Amino acid sequence: MALNFLRPRKIGRWLLLAAVAYFAVGYVSPRLHWVATERGAVELARALPIQPAGVRVSGVIHVHTHRSHDAVGDEGDVASAARRADIDFVVLSDHRAAEAPIGQWQTRAHFVDSVLIVRGQEISLGSAVGRVLAFPLDTAVSGWQAGVESFAAFLRERSGTAIVAHSRSPRSRDSWRPDSTPGIVGWEVFDLADIGRARLSDFWVVYHLAALAASAPFGRLHWSVTRLYRDGFDQPHVAAFDSLYRRAHLVALGGLDAHPKKRFRGALLPGYEAFFKSVVNHVELATPFPSDAMAATTTLANGLRSGRVFISFGDTRLARNFVLFAVASDGARYPIGRHVEWADEVYLRGGFWGGPNSRLLYRVVRDGESVAWVRGPELTWRLSSPGAYRVEAYRYTLRVGRLIWNLRPWIFANPFRVVRVGD
Numbered sequence: 001m002a003l004n005f006l007r008p009r010k011i012g013r014w015l016l017l018a019a020v021a022y023f024a025v026g027y028v029s030p031r032l033h034w035v036a037t038e039r040g041a042v043e044l045a046r047a048l049p050i051q052p053a054g055v056r057v058s059g060v061i062h063v064h065t066h067r068s069h070d071a072v073g074d075e076g077d078v079a080s081a082a083r084r085a086d087i088d089f090v091v092l093s094d095h096r097a098a099e100a101p102i103g104q105w106q107t108r109a110h111f112v113d114s115v116l117i118v119r120g121q122e123i124s125l126g127s128a129v130g131r132v133l134a135f136p137l138d139t140a141v142s143g144w145q146a147g148v149e150s151f152a153a154f155l156r157e158r159s160g161t162a163i164v165a166h167s168r169s170p171r172s173r174d175s176w177r178p179d180s181t182p183g184i185v186g187w188e189v190f191d192l193a194d195i196g197r198a199r200l201s202d203f204w205v206v207y208h209l210a211a212l213a214a215s216a217p218f219g220r221l222h223w224s225v226t227r228l229y230r231d232g233f234d235q236p237h238v239a240a241f242d243s244l245y246r247r248a249h250l251v252a253l254g255g256l257d258a259h260p261k262k263r264f265r266g267a268l269l270p271g272y273e274a275f276f277k278s279v280v281n282h283v284e285l286a287t288p289f290p291s292d293a294m295a296a297t298t299t300l301a302n303g304l305r306s307g308r309v310f311i312s313f314g315d316t317r318l319a320r321n322f323v324l325f326a327v328a329s330d331g332a333r334y335p336i337g338r339h340v341e342w343a344d345e346v347y348l349r350g351g352f353w354g355g356p357n358s359r360l361l362y363r364v365v366r367d368g369e370s371v372a373w374v375r376g377p378e379l380t381w382r383l384s385s386p387g388a389y390r391v392e393a394y395r396y397t398l399r400v401g402r403l404i405w406n407l408r409p410w411i412f413a414n415p416f417r418v419v420r421v422g423d
């Protein structure tokens, strides 16, 4: 009688129950958080409505085409997927095989169907250094063995921009080794290929494989791709960025490492569209892109360098409505990525211009440590000390007290560096 539960039919029932529980918990991913609201700041919030300043351009970085030895897909495929994903620019990052004709890189940037396509490159600086994405270069580089300082000089001569790729990849040969980043502007804090690799050895691997397979036929692949970031922004790439940020003014960016592998009946596998709808960089510019593609590339590079950048995970069109600024009691307003003078009263103010207005949470992070979870729809948070402050926005399905169901990381904004005058 005691061994009754070992009968095959009972075992089958238990296994089924365990599978249902696994998928249900995998889907709703319950989390416990203290959620705060800052009530004293209501007056300030009324005085400072959420409105975007400047112009936004949205786009993706780290995309491979047939110019890379390990990918298929051409710029026509890239541009049509970009239009369907509602984005403005794509920074390609092909690896140049030694035998590939240099002529393929002579056009450094052009508009295709009003999408700015920049022909950047992914360059290995050797296994003792790591990898960068660089653009726009007039020389195609298949590898650089002379060290990071000499690469920085090479970039400077060409007014090139470089971003560290695969910064903390599970594939250790790709990871960034030096503890500095000379001449480098950005840090790929999110890399879809890296998170995919990490998930393959994770408890939730079956859930994610099933979700990817089930969503693809419904054109919802981007939804399950975005869900790979189920743990949100607590991961090694972000921790490394937060710690480096204290010394170097790097800009956090999200990359895709999209490599279509095959063309089957005209369609790419995997196609660009699901990637382009997943991790998108939004750059705040003073003016829209000029009509000349090289001038637009310079505008984009300067926009990235300014740090006025936030990254979104899915729902790109709504994410574009995100507004965040710091404001001092004298009314001075500072955009994302800026130095802010410490004063008695400095607030972070955020929200979504035109929505969404419900089921939003914000997390305030100072020097890599979580300071508070704040209930939306808007954020008004008074800072307690100088430091590097970041804001993250999340969406969720249901909240009961401290228990939050189906919490989805959505927006990751670059830090404000709040400093005492004279520091």
Ligand SMILES: [Zn+2]
Binding pocket: 062, 064, 093, 122, 257, 258
């Ligand atoms: Zn790559």
